[in-house]
Every structure is written in C-alpha cells, then in structure tokens.
Amino acid sequence: MKKITFSLLFLSFTSLLNAQTAILDSVEMGASYTNEMFFKLSDGSRLAAPVNNWHLGFSTSAQSVTIFTNAGLPDLPTGERGIQVALYPNGDQSDFDNNIDTTGFYSWAKLYNDSLDYDLGAFNQNATSGTDYGWGKYNTTTHKVIGDSIYIVKTATATYKIAFISKISGIYEFKYALIDNVTGGTTVTIDGATTYATKENVFFNLDNGQVIDRELAGYDLWALKYHDWYGDANPNQPVTGIITSPKWSVAVVQVGVGNQATNSDFSSATFANKLNGIGQHYKKLSPSFQWTITDSSVFYLKNAAGEVWKWYPTYFGGASNGKTIFYKQQVGFAGVNSLSTQFVDIYPNPTSDFATVVFEGNTSNTIISVRNQMGQIVTFETVNATESIAQFKLDLSNLQSGMYFVQVAQNGSSIIKTIVKK
Secondary structure: OOOEEOHHHHHHHHHHHHOOOOEEEEEEOOHHHOEEEEEOOOOOOEEEEEOOOOOEEEEOOOOOOOEEEOOOOOOOOOOOOOEEEEEOOOOOHHHOOOOOOOOOHHHOOEOOOOOOOOOOOHHHOOOOOOOEOOOEEEOOOOOOEEEOOOEEEEEOOOEEEEEEEEEEOOEEEEEEEEOOOOOOOEEEEEEHHHHOOOOOEEEEEOOOOEEEOOOOOOOOEEEEEEEEEEOOOEEEEEEEEEEEOOOOEEEEEEOOOOOOOOOOOOOOOOOEOOOOOOEOOOEEEOOOOOEEEOOOEEEEEEOOOOEEEEEEEEEEOHHHOOEEEEEEEEEEEOOOOOOEEOOEEEEOOOEOOEEEEEEEOOEEEEEEEEEOOOOOEEEEEEEEEOOOEEEEEEEOOOOOOEEEEEEEEEOOEEEEEEEEEO
16 A cells, blocks of 8 residues: 655644744733743633732642642741641651651751642652551552551641541541640631632632632643752752743753744653743843843643644843843644555545545544644544544535645554645
C-alpha cells in the first residue's frame, strides 16, 4: 500500500500556525504583590485574587493528595515568615485534644512546598514509602488515604494545630483548632473532585474557617509567590514568579539575544512538567537592584493534546506594580510529526457539506480530527476501521467557509491533509 510522506504536510501546517500574530499581554499582582493572578492563554481572561485570603490549598484531582501552603502571606513585623509549618514531633492524631507543647517550635524543621513537583506540597513532605503521602498513608482495603500526624501552623494572627483525617474519591476531611484548644476543634469536609471539578485547586482560610473558591477555571498561568531557591544558597524562599497549570509541560529554549520574536523552533526542546518551568527564571535583580528580564530565552508550553504556545517576557515591574508584560503565541502542535503514515485521501475537495476520508484500516482506533486555521479542534471522531481500506463520511456542513486541516491518527502515526469548505 502506498505511503505518503508527512514531513512536508506538517511543515506547511506549522508554518501557517507560526504566521499567527504574537499578542502582547500582561498579568499584574499590584503594588507589594497584594494579589495573585490567574490567566488563560487562549483568550487572555484573568482573575485577580487577594494574596492574603487563604492558608491551605488542596488539589481537586481525585488521584492527587497534594496539600500546600500559601508562600505569599506577608511576613510578620518581627521578621518571621507569614506562615510557618512544622510536623508535631511529640505525638500523633490521638493527641489532638491534649495540650500541645510547642516549646522548641522555632527549632523544628519547617515544611515548604516543593518548587518542582506539583504533588509535593508542604504537607506531603517527609513521605517514607510508595503508599506514604506525608500527611497520611494509603489503605489498600478502604482505598482511603488515612492521616497519621499533627501539624503546627503559625500565621500572622494565630497558631493552629491541624490533623488531616482522610481523603477518598476527591473528598478531604481534616480538623483544626487553636493551639490551646482541647475541645475537639472544627472538622471540615471539602469535596474537591465534585464541587470544584472545574478547578485545579480549592483553598481554605484558617482564620475565618471559610473554603475559598478563588481560582479561574481552566487557567494556564498563575502569578504568585511560591517557595524556591533564591540565588544558589537560599532554598525555600518566597519568590515572585509565574507557575503553570499542571496540564502544561514547559521547555526553555536559548535563542540568543534579540531572537525571541523570530524564533518558533521547539523541535529539539525538552519539555518537563515542572511547577516552576517559567517560575522566577524570566527575570533577575541586577547589582543596582533593578529588575531585568531575559532577552535570549523563549518558554514553550505544551499540553497533553500537543498544543504548543510560545511565551517570552518584555517587562517586570517588581514591587511597584507586580506587573509582567509578555508576548504569547500559539505556534503549533507537537507529537504529530510522524515521518510517515497510512494512505489518506479526501474527496470531494473542495466540498460544501460532506467529504469522504479514505485510509488504511485494520485498526479499531483511528482518530479523525478537524482543526481550523487557529489550530482549534472543531470536529473529532474515533473510528472502528476493520476493513483493509476504510472510508469515513466527514460532516463539515456546520462549519464556516474556509480552509481546514484533517488529521488521521492511528497506531502512533498520523497525517494531516488540507480541505476547503465552500
């Protein structure tokens, strides 16, 4: 059977996407970083949320047990961190209603959110095995993560004790109280996977006992303070930066000074799913204490669908306005540039309504998708093709006139053909 080389077709497709105009946009945290900001690449929508209205964050994924803290809370007038977390070393959850002796708290090892791994929040540290998630262990019989520790959390206004009781099917249960409370405290249940299914995280304020829904659904970038190295010798510092949603992997490509605008080559980039893939790395403080931004790096973001965005900064205002100005541009799709694929033909072309896609079959999992000139999927079908030469009738009747890209993917191979809708 005839094979059709894919490389030229892919080149023409990505070249079209690369021709899209880069858009200048920004996120702004405000003076002294009083807000955090969530941002979506696709439409530029954003949501500002006060930095000081939450203490604990919970991943909403049913498969995740991540519990993290707010690194952006303002430090105390005495110079202490805005929030400090430590594992209580003198007992377990059975001691929750007893007097908790915090003598020596300042010498206890403090817990911080990991700067790389989304799954390692402050309360996920100190894990000892594959079924130990830090704050609790997975029970293979009940399929619950069962809490086994007490944590001490000191904020600007109070000191709390917290016991995370369990998580199952996305539902967290925990209890907390002021450090000197011996009457059981307050028990909280948060159904992250259902109530907050459209969000990556849900938040909690210890001071007022409120669950806080403060995240922009479907966000891509989150401007905030997070824990990371500052310089080469200061780990776990609150630094200002931009982290990406867990759905994105990030690659940093060194393109040379002055080449950020023209570079769109991510073919050899190494993508990694790191929380601080952009992070604080796009800016630095000069010896004269002026903020400068990188003029030689491009950040490429790729999601599971293979969609790739280009991002690079032009300005950072520091504490005066907390503003980052940047260019964003959707530049293509990764992971679909197979060297060759099975025979594909489409007719009639142009068409006013339906087109027949012809391809080699003998597979139960052929995916046929149609993208517009912005790279957005407008039609998606999974075809069970058991005959040797298969045909599929593609309905384009509801689409506007113009050129579209039909991708046929099977057995790890794919091809893209253009079609014109009259």
